[in-house]
Amino acid sequence: MKFKGTLIVVQYCSRALKFYSEMFGFRLIQDNGGNMELTDHLYLQESGCWESLTGTGTIPNNNHSELYFEETDIEEFINKLDSHYPETVYDNRLMQHSWGQKIIRFYDPDGNLIEVGIPM
Numbered sequence: 001m002k003f004k005g006t007l008i009v010v011q012y013c014s015r016a017l018k019f020y021s022e023m024f025g026f027r028l029i030q031d032n033g034g035n036m037e038l039t040d041h042l043y044l045q046e047s048g049c050w051e052s053l054t055g056t057g058t059i060p061n062n063n064h065s066e067l068y069f070e071e072t073d074i075e076e077f078i079n080k081l082d083s084h085y086p087e088t089v090y091d092n093r094l095m096q097h098s099w100g101q102k103i104i105r106f107y108d109p110d111g112n113l114i115e116v117g118i119p120m
Contacts (some may be wrong), residue, residue: 006042007043008043008046008110011109012046017036026087052110061111062111066105070118070119071116074103090105091107101120102117104117
């Protein structure tokens, strides 16, 4: 068996692609209409497709999982996020753990939790 990547449910793939491209540098590999494959093994699936395939809805902002990224210049990343997406909902603004790592947690436009931290 081989792990292929992470799938997140979004309302509109085009909006999510724009967000993940602008903020994290992901690029589109394949668009299957309601399902997209991006670089680095990230998959987007529109909520309508998810619901028709699984018979269940999703719960945005649920904190059951998060996408984790590392960024050396976290302050510059925050400035970019705030200027491109001022409506961003933060779980926590920039903070520093007791072990010295600075992180932020916020939700993408579809309610998927993201953490960005400096490399340790």
